[in-house]
Amino acid sequence: MADRVETRELEYFVAVAEELHFGRAAGRLGIAQPPLSRAVRRLERRLGVTLLDRGPRGVALTAPGEVLLREARRALESVDAAVRLTRREGAARRGLVLVLKPGGDGGLLPAILAAYEACPEAVPVEVLMRGIGDRVRALRDGSADVALLHAPYEDLAGLDTEELMTEGQVAVVPRGHRLAAREYAAMADLDGEPLFDRAVDGAPEAGHLMQLVALGRTVVLAPESVRDHLRRDLVCVPVPDAPPVTVVLAWPERSTSPTLAGFVRTATEIAGLYGKSEV
Known part of the structure; x- marks a missing residue:
């Protein structure tokens, strides 16, 4: 128990590791630099590793420091979540x-x-x-x-869920697109199209994504209920052989x-x- 790291120590280390400068980190934390330096030194002694290389050119993370930065961020996020969840429960x-x-x-x-x-x-x-x-x-x-x-597009790990409805998918394309006048399309018809891929392209805001579709930069597969919110310069083409999308209600398990x-x-x-x- 004596070697347990305190939340405050993790906060201090994360600030220095992100700023790579003790003075800026101290200003960010609202404390003086000397006690911050001492706190990080104590943390290194407690863990038995060097977390930061301190040289004439500045501060750099060591390999153990990279690991602690990653894990400390997660730990601090978990602490913040625990506080919020407890307050929300109350x-x-x-x-x-x-x-x-x-x-x-x-x-x-x-x-x-x-x-x-x-x-x-x-x-x-x-x-x-x-x-x-x-x-x-x-x-x-x-x-x-x-x-x-929406399953299967979102990570539901650690959540309890209830399926509400399942929808087919449509291809969202500009009105001038070669598929825009089709009654329906197959997945094979989308071969060669710049199909939006969440795993590769990240998670842009919906309005941004639809603007890219309107500009011909991408084609989006979306639940068919997107029709009710579509801008006028876009068209939905049903894709019957696309995998269905399930609307789920989710909450912390x-x-x-x-x-x-x-x-x-x-x-x-x-x-x-x-x-x-x-x-």
């Missing part, structure tokens, strides 16, 4: 925070909210719009209680919040009324 009766991307509800959300608000135990629901990747992050860092996500349970129950019931499969 405030659960006062409201729920639901996060989704624009148009990411498959058309279900208005009916879900209306049904939930009619429940005697209902609490206010704050709806946040976030981009690709930010929704899962909001669940994990405790800034949201529940999210509408092992949640014990009765408020969250009530919302999930209502959402599941509404999805059942609409039919889980819309393919």
